[in-house]
């Protein structure tokens with residue numbers, strides 16, 4: 666284990682993540698308002714986020730994005746929160762961690778119209794055809810335990826198409842524990858199972874792939890991600 670990026674989903678969880686990371690050099694933070702919490706993204710929240718983003722542990726704005734699965738906030742509120750936080754990331758020259766569910770085309774349109782040119786699509790869930798589109802927007806694609814699930818053939822096809830320098834892995838803990846840990850509370854150590862599955866799929870060496878993904882994370886999030 667060399668480092669962790671932990672994400673906020675609103676102001677209070679972003680503050681909590683910073684207090685967790687401050688005494689722990691291996692933990693870096695993304696601060697942001699998740700699409701589920703889009704209704705809370707008003708002017709006061711955005712100015713608090715601007716302050717939080719200047720803390721030394723903060724490496725990104727996230728999770729932000731769009732979730733059109735039907736279990737999230739109204740779409741217009743989500744779009745407003747996403748656009749406002751993309752603008753904030755551009756202003757502060759920070760990468761973004763983007764949550765996208767059933768809203769790939771809409772999310773890419775907002776990203777393309779913003780000044781931000783780099784970020785991570787977290788827990789990638791689209792098919793192989795969207796990989797090149799995200800890559801052309803300057804984004805890294807991050808794969809979670811879903812990659813190891815039996816039904817995830819399209820996700821594995823997508824994985825094979827990701828340029829090596831754009832590939833990241835994540836746990837999305839405490840959710841989505843990879844096989845063979847499925848059903849348990851996910852934790853950072855389980856990332857090894859996801860990387861091993863990815864290495865099998867890409868017919869490459871797992872240790873080399875792990876090293877490459879750490880280098881990619883450092884390229885995106887900076888040197889707080891230790892080597």
Ligand SMILES: [Zn+2]
Nearest residue numbers: 728764787788
């Ligand atoms: Zn998410």
